[in-house]
Amino acid sequence: MASRKTQSKPKRSRPFQVADEIKSWVVEQGLQPGDRLPSEPEMIERFQMSKGTIREAMRLLQAQGLVATKTGPGGGSFVGEVSTERAHALLANFFYFKNVSIDDIYQVRVALEPENAASLAGRLSAQQLQELRGIMARYEAPAETAEEERAQHIDSLLFHAKLAEFADNAILGFMIGFLAEILTELTVYKRLYSKPNHELWREGRDHQVALLNALREDDPNQARSVMLEHMELARRLMEDQEAVVMKRFIAE
Amino acid sequence: MASRKTQSKPKRSRPFQVADEIKSWVVEQGLQPGDRLPSEPEMIERFQMSKGTIREAMRLLQAQGLVATKTGPGGGSFVGEVSTERAHALLANFFYFKNVSIDDIYQVRVALEPENAASLAGRLSAQQLQELRGIMARYEAPAETAEEERAQHIDSLLFHAKLAEFADNAILGFMIGFLAEILTELTVYKRLYSKPNHELWREGRDHQVALLNALREDDPNQARSVMLEHMELARRLMEDQEAVVMKRFIAE
């Protein structure tokens, strides 16, 4: 039997190796966001590699949002917390070539948004409730034109994004926020609404009023069921829309 | 009133600009995974920038999984589809500094897994069902040691990851798969189970048997409710465990 060549590794190029080592190093040292990383010359010395290679490694980490760099005195590379926006963008790239339908998005929203609403009941500060009311105020009157309705739709997505931001559960909040974000991108680039529908507008608005009450009154079950109704209404509303989404990369 | 300084742009460095342009270009041209990108010298010519800058830009895109490069004749840069594994890793980085509790993960699993189970009822091929049975076979007998139980737990997570892989809804599937992945990483690095519990093992196994039946018999409601029970059991099982997770970056 011919023994297999000991070539188990596809051979990672040097910048990737360096990036991996830095990542491990950050974890081992328990470094926190804002902590300093070694300067370029120090890394050149430590890894015995050229400046270009080190810089490419840093770019790999920067793209993932793991480090940030500043020029000038006191500058250098720092551990960076991945921002929500960047995480949204990176994830949107993943879905770019998949075909995701609007109903796919809503299937997940229907499952997640009521859960978040229930969790938030009785836990929002007066200021947070006020912020939500402020967003709702932007669509107090029914839209008269398709353009107005589009703007209101985006504002209502902002309402849901705010709720996601307030979530204690970081995973739940992130996922809901992501769905709101891609729906927003969608409506910016496509005309989803042809004609305003005042009855649906009223129904949706009643939901949000009831939801705010339930959130304030610390009534998780009511918050959950109101949000569920709201999501199912929205799902029906979007039902006839184009099935293909993700026409572009979300900007970072 | 002092007028605000017209410093709207934080000024992106050149590699980022180049990366952005290439991204836009891919979208505009409707390029697909596997399509060729211009060679290094061509990009140097087109962007009028040095090799180093171009290479750093390519590294930015590589880190996001958007392009892949090969050396040698016929080599070059190609549009690359972001792999599920890479997307998992990038997202795990986002949660690294957040504090995510095990219950946070389960709150989302309880909401999503039953939905996926219902969607899959009656839609799995004989081969897919066989694959699921093959995984289940790995934990047919109750574990005798904590070590065995740990291995079984990971196998059962693999069962859920498989279900996620089979999902038609790419978003739903991705999110469920991600949760299974981080739970797997968790159990690899921590001892979650202290002593085997045969009754809980039997209960969990009964769930999966019933689930497979419901999936085969095209009974969405049954699949959903069985999975819901299963998730709630698992959630109770994990309840006493350590609250802090994400002790490391998931490898790419």
Place this chain on the structure above:
DNA sequence: TAAGATTTGTTCGTATGTATC
């Protein structure tokens, strides 16, 4: 305001590694 120090950002020339023919 201006000069100097510090650190990353960018360029160019050259050489090496690797895969295909």
Place this chain on the structure above:
DNA sequence: GGATACATACGAACAAATCTT
């Protein structure tokens, strides 16, 4: 094996940003 085409890597110099004095 040799030629070719491509990415990969190095080193030295210069440019730009930003902080301090």
